Amino acid sequence: MSITLSDARVVTLDGEHDGWLTIEDGRITHIGHGAAPGNGHSLGGRLVVPGFVDMHSHGGAGGSFPDGDPGTAAEVAAFHLGKGTTTMVASLVTAPLDRIARAASALADLCEQGLLAGIHFEGPYIARSRCGAHDPALLRDPSREELRQLLKAGRGQVRMLTIAPELPGALDVIRDAVADGVIAALGHSDAVYDKTIEGIEAGASVATHLYNAMPQLGHRNPGPIAALLEDDRVTVELINDGVHVHPAMLGLAIRAAGSGRTALITDAMAAAGMGDGRYPLGPMTVDVKDGVARIADGGSIAGSTLTMDVAFKRTVEQVGVAPAEVARMASLTPARVLGLDHEIGSITVGKYADLVVLGDTLEVEGVMRRGVWIRRPSGA
Structure with a gap:
């Protein structure tokens, strides 16, 4: 199963950028800048940080x-x-x-x-x-x-x-x-x-x-x-x-x-x-x-x-x-x-898709663990 989250402000180890990411089988497979290729689940400009x-x-x-x-x-x-x-x-x-x-x-x-x-x-x-x-x-x-x-x-x-x-x-x-x-x-x-x-x-x-x-x-x-x-x-x-x-x-x-x-x-x-x-x-x-x-x-x-x-x-x-x-x-x-940074802790290709979606006031609007929505943000 593959899901693309688009229209996001993604926080990676390089900083924050407008872009998108793709998740397959619970892991992050692609991270991009700008508009996502094809259709994605829009996050409406929300901030995405690692879990x-x-x-x-x-x-x-x-x-x-x-x-x-x-x-x-x-x-x-x-x-x-x-x-x-x-x-x-x-x-x-x-x-x-x-x-x-x-x-x-x-x-x-x-x-x-x-x-x-x-x-x-x-x-x-x-x-x-x-x-x-x-x-x-x-x-x-x-x-x-x-x-x-x-x-x-x-x-x-x-x-x-x-x-x-x-x-x-x-x-x-x-x-x-x-x-x-x-x-x-x-x-x-x-x-x-x-x-x-x-x-x-x-x-x-x-x-x-x-x-x-x-x-x-x-x-x-x-x-x-x-x-x-x-x-x-x-x-x-x-x-x-x-x-x-x-x-x-x-x-x-x-x-x-x-x-x-x-x-x-x-x-x-x-x-x-x-x-x-x-x-x-x-x-x-x-x-x-x-x-x-x-x-x-x-x-x-x-x-x-x-x-x-x-x-x-x-x-x-x-x-x-x-x-x-x-x-x-x-x-x-x-x-x-904890010795777990090879699997979690940052939005990095290959790591688990543990993600938190934050709104304009930094309130939690979405939570994903291992590529599964625990709390789905509105519109996604």
């Missing part, structure tokens, strides 16, 4: 990945898919080890089916002083044996581990994780500048939600932020929901790391797409008021109610980044981190 890749999300639509329920997880993925996220990783939170292992085993089934792109362990190897929405009573020093047990439960589907490099044994666990093909991410940490560098040297290559749950950037004590931003081996996650990070600091990080080392994430929890109220996040209880999620006992920010389409729109409109660069941060950069 979003969210490498850090805990839930949405009332459901939570840490619950480890496959049916609920499928509903979460479907909700985010409707918002343009064609690839997503399921992030867990700190919990008793047996609960983390059970959730990983259950979610591994969905990874094997292609519904999820992997599993992310955020905790339990993080700093109590920077625990955020994680239960401090359940935090632990890193253990190589425990890591092996958790990876075994995940059956090869664990993509990422967030860890504080200053904890006893952390550097060895980072080395073991990387050796097993797991991305080591530094975060929820009180590490000083030099210790952060040690974590990077051990193999860590991602900063978990830069700025949040780590010491502030200081001119005498630069801390982890400076180390993570300056190292070309590190990709930094950013949450652009208007709550976690000020637009000026988002812009600072993007200019320092560039779109090739910046990944927009949601860090979404169950309340994404829902109203205010009380929701679970692993063993913790979260209150959402005016769209802001906070731990019921203590008030720490507890993830977000963000979706990737809103993160895209905010980064263009409030941070002032061009759509083609934002598309890289929302798609290609996280795809590269």
